[in-house]
Amino acid sequence: MDAEQTHGLGYERVDDDPNVSVLLGTMDATGEWEATRRLRAWERRHLRLRAGERLLDVGCGLGDAARVLAADLGETGEVRGVDASHEMVVTAQSRARDARCSIRFSVGDAEALDEPAGRYDVVRSERTLQWLRRPEVAVAEMTRTLVAGGRLSLIDTDWSTFRLDVGDSRLAARVAEAMRTERRRASNVGRELTALALAAGCTVVADTTATQTWEKWNPDVSPAPDGCFSMSSLADDLIDVGQLSPAERDDFISTVHSAARNGSFSMELTMFAVVATTPVVRPPTARA
Ligand SMILES: C[S@@+](CC[C@H](N)C(=O)[O-])C[C@H]1O[C@@H](n2cnc3c(N)ncnc32)[C@H](O)[C@@H]1O
Numbered sequence: 001m002d003a004e005q006t007h008g009l010g011y012e013r014v015d016d017d018p019n020v021s022v023l024l025g026t027m028d029a030t031g032e033w034e035a036t037r038r039l040r041a042w043e044r045r046h047l048r049l050r051a052g053e054r055l056l057d058v059g060c061g062l063g064d065a066a067r068v069l070a071a072d073l074g075e076t077g078e079v080r081g082v083d084a085s086h087e088m089v090v091t092a093q094s095r096a097r098d099a100r101c102s103i104r105f106s107v108g109d110a111e112a113l114d115e116p117a118g119r120y121d122v123v124r125s126e127r128t129l130q131w132l133r134r135p136e137v138a139v140a141e142m143t144r145t146l147v148a149g150g151r152l153s154l155i156d157t158d159w160s161t162f163r164l165d166v167g168d169s170r171l172a173a174r175v176a177e178a179m180r181t182e183r184r185r186a187s188n189v190g191r192e193l194t195a196l197a198l199a200a201g202c203t204v205v206a207d208t209t210a211t212q213t214w215e216k217w218n219p220d221v222s223p224a225p226d227g228c229f230s231m232s233s234l235a236d237d238l239i240d241v242g243q244l245s246p247a248e249r250d251d252f253i254s255t256v257h258s259a260a261r262n263g264s265f266s267m268e269l270t271m272f273a274v275v276a277t278t279p280v281v282r283p284p285t286a287r288a
Pocket residue numbers: 011012013014027031058059060061062063082083084085088108109110111125126127128131132
């Protein structure tokens with residue numbers, strides 16, 4: 001894998017990307033991030049899945065999180081995963097061969113789920129809303145497919161929390177400003193998760209955050225920090241929003257690479273999670 005392959009790392013149209021295998025591999029790497037592991041474990045504790053329940057994972061990717069949760073549903077449970085990418089779905093299905101319960105992944109759109117209303121006990125979505133143009137439509141769709149009193153779990157990154165420290169405060173400020181700016185996608189959706197759940201009519205049960213940090217990276221060995229984009233890609237983002245001029249691009253990249261070689265490099269990024277419930281519809285009170 002070279003720096004060009006980790007350049008864009010966009011998940012809007014995975015199947016059209018010439019580096020599709022890198023996109024899939026990056027999901028394995030980000031699944032191993034400490035922050036991801038902590039939030040998935042937190043989610044599992046708060047969902048309190050029961051045998052026989054039905055779970056839908058929207059933007060399921062490789063299906064790894066859904067597969068772990070499937071273990072809590074017993075043989076009578078059911079897991080469905082929906083993802084816009086055929087490549088993701090095929091890999092997810094092949095990894096799920098040993099699941100105890102019924103588990104099926106299919107291609108679909110988070111903003112227009114091909115699922116009946118009120119079918120699922122639990123709907124989850126992880127790091128997918130940030131790739132959508134209308135995350136609020138997707139959350140409303142997820143809520144629609146939940147039973148009354150069903151649980152909704154949202155996990156997502158907020159790229160406005162991204163910090164790069166190479167001992168240069170001016171460079172750090174330019175990076176922070178560039179990452180704060182949303183372009184063409186909901187990259188700062190992490191901090192909006194609670195508001196999205198509330199807007200969809202849910203009650204929030206719990207929320208939390210986890211921060212991923214990178215303190216070691218050798219740019220001569222791997223083209224990008226683990227599970228992340230390359231510094232060329234970051235430089236292009238800065239140029240895009242006017243925080244860097246094209247003439248400064250190479251300097252920016254070599255400053256960051258030198259800092260990483262000298263051990264004076266760190267990056268951090270915060271992810272958010274929320275578990276909420278849909279309203280319980282009470283039976284009408286009997287008349288006297
Ligand atoms: C960053 S990956 C996260 C995958 C997985 N949820 C995880 O956390 O490992 C984002 C996923 O969202 C999918 N995606 C993007 N747009 C989508 C849409 N409109 N509907 C459904 N899935 C979508 C991508 O194909 C990709 O698999």
